[in-house]
Amino acid sequence: MTQLKKRHPALIVRDVIFAIFIRELKGRFGAFRLGIGWAIIDPVAFIFMMTVFRSITGSHSVQGIPFPVFFMLGYIPFNFFLKVQSQVTGAIRASQGLFGYRQVKPIDAILARTLLECLILLFVLALLFLVFLWVGVDVQVDNPLLLIASIFFLVTFGLGLGICFCILQSRFPESEKFIDIAMRPLFFISGVFFSLDEIPQQYRHYIDWNPIVHGTEMARAACYDSFSSAGGSIEYLAFWAVFFLFLGLALYRLEWKRIVAS
Amino acid sequence: MMTGREGTRFVARIHGAQNIKEIESFTQEFSELGYNYDLPVRTYSSGMRSRLAFAISMAFDFDTYLLDEITSVGDPRFQKKARAALNQKRETANVIMVSHAPGLLKEFCDCGIVLDDGKMTFYESIDRAITIYNAL
Numbered sequence: 421m422t423q424l425k426k427r428h429p430a431l432i433v434r435d436v437i438f439a440i441f442i443r444e445l446k447g448r449f450g451a452f453r454l455g456i457g458w459a460i461i462d463p464v465a466f467i468f469m470m471t472v473f474r475s476i477t478g479s480h481s482v483q484g485i486p487f488p489v490f491f492m493l494g495y496i497p498f499n500f501f502l503k504v505q506s507q508v509t510g511a512i513r514a515s516q517g518l519f520g521y522r523q524v525k526p527i528d529a530i531l532a533r534t535l536l537e538c539l540i541l542l543f544v545l546a547l548l549f550l551v552f553l554w555v556g557v558d559v560q561v562d563n564p565l566l567l568i569a570s571i572f573f574l575v576t577f578g579l580g581l582g583i584c585f586c587i588l589q590s591r592f593p594e595s596e597k598f599i600d601i602a603m604r605p606l607f608f609i610s611g612v613f614f615s616l617d618e619i620p621q622q623y624r625h626y627i628d629w630n631p632i633v634h635g636t637e638m639a640r641a642a643c644y645d646s647f648s649s650a651g652g653s654i655e656y657l658a659f660w661a662v663f664f665l666f667l668g669l670a671l672y673r674l675e676w677k678r679i680v681a682s
Numbered sequence: 683m684m685t686g687r688e689g690t691r692f693v694a695r696i697h698g699a700q701n702i703k704e705i706e707s708f709t710q711e712f713s714e715l716g717y718n719y720d721l722p723v724r725t726y727s728s729g730m731r732s733r734l735a736f737a738i739s740m741a742f743d744f745d746t747y748l749l750d751e752i753t754s755v756g757d758p759r760f761q762k763k764a765r766a767a768l769n770q771k772r773e774t775a776n777v778i779m780v781s782h783a784p785g786l787l788k789e790f791c792d793c794g795i796v797l798d799d800g801k802m803t804f805y806e807s808i809d810r811a812i813t814i815y816n817a818l
Contacts, residue, residue: 422699422742431698439695443684523696 432523440515440524440532447514448536459540460547463499467491467548470613482615484646486557494612496545497639500571501578501632502606503541507533508582509599512590512679519680526679527672530586534579559643566642569654574635577661583668587675590682611636617650624651631660686710686719686726686734693738705741712767713737714760733760740767747771749779765789784812 427435449455471487482490508530515529552559561567588595610632619627627633628651637652684692690709694702710719713733723731739747747768768777772790781787787794787808794811795802798818805811 422694422697422701422705424697424699424742424744427698435698436696439692442695443688443692446688518692521693521696 433528436524436528437532437535440518440529441536444514444532444536456540459544463492463495463544463548466495474613483617483644483648485640485644488557489552489559489643490615490640491613492545492548492552493640493643494610494636496541496548497571497574497636498607498610498612498632500538500541501574501610501635502603503537504534504575504578505582505585505603507537508579509585509589511582512586516682526676530579530583534575538575561643562645563642566654567639570635570638570642570657573654573657573661574632576665577631577635577657580661580664580666580668583672584664587668587671587679590679591675606630606632609633615640615647615649616652617648621650631657685722686713686715689723689734690738690741694741697742699742708741709734709737712740712763736764740771743771744775746776746778749777751781784816787812 449458452458454461467488470491474487480487485493511529511533512526515524515526518524518529519526549559585595585599589599609627609630611627616624616628616633616637634652634654634657637649638654638657640647641649641652687706687710690706691702694705699705710716713719713730713736715730715734718726718730723734726734749768768790771777777790779787779790791808794805794808794815796805796811796815796818803814805814
């Protein structure tokens with residue numbers, strides 16, 4: 421009935437990623453009454469609570485960054501890492517039934533989820549920027565390229581680590597529990613609600629080994645020239661992002677056939 | 683959580699089909715699912731599931747169809763329809779089928795492969811393959 425045209429391999433990948441993307445979209449928001457609304461309510465609630473807590477001390481900014489923007493520039497970049505990582509880690513399991521179709525590969529499910537997560541967070545970020553402008557909070561983006569770079573490398577880091585975890589879990593299901601426990605404290609040590617400068621110098625080395633701190637630091641430094649990061653480095657984040665992406669893709673190449681067959 | 687319709691759309695998309703609406707209506711009609719077509723696939727009985735899967739495959743002109751125990755799909759009337767659709771496809775496509783029913787294989791196939799004790803043997807004539815199979 422329907423004649424199929426011969427497609428270039430890249431077009432097949434595009435078609436498959438798009439098909440999974442649509443499927444994920446429904447799975448992500450279709451089940452909830454407020455749908456995509458939750459993607460906005462969640463950061464707004466966090467920013468509001470943190471701003472109230474820290475305003476109790478009487479101050480209202482960190483190195484010239486107003487509190488609401490300060491927390492947004494911690495929470496959203498952190499989520500670019502964490503959400504991509506957790507979505508990618510669960511990607512293969514969620515799409516296992518689809519690998520029966522020859523053109524659907526695990527990497528398509530991984531890329532579709534990464535794409536969806538990035539689009540959601542970019543939408544939320546843009547919306548929050550507009551809201552801050554509208555209510556008259558002093559938002560600025562002094563170095564857009566650096567902001568793009570820090571978000572890009574946080575996503576890459578999340579993607580790489582996510583692929584590693586995903587393959588580890590498909591090999592050793594028990595590892596899911598360890599990964600869960602290991603990832604939990606990340607929220608508190610990734611500079612979501614503090615900057616490196618606020619940590620006494622002699623304790624900084626307990627914090628600054630974590631590449632994500634460098635991502636949140638650089639996102640803030642990118643937006644406000646007045647914010648001088650105490651030791652944040654985009655190169656350090658980029659190194660670990662590329663390292664884990666390479667490790668993840670190498671593991672993927674070794675394991676994808678077993679994953680499709682299982 | 684996919685409904686029959688969404689499943690059809692997914693398959694149409696990964697094959698790069700442009701006429702998704704047309705494929706949907708064909709599949710809905712051929713599978714005889716009626717309003718169930720818009721309910722989640724996990725609520726289907728196994729018969730409904732195989733009817734859907736068969737209908738989706740029939741919506742495309744593939745080069746080769748791999749079929750596993752096709753006669754077990756649906757009631758006798760649906761089976762008759764399925765055979766007719768498959769016979770039509772056979773004019774332009776190849777069919778590789780797995781079955782324990784010699785009659786069905788005779789109807790559709792020219793050659794046969796018998797699997798026994800982990801070894802497979804190819805026979806040019808389906809009749810010979812069936813004779814060997816029955817003698818096992």
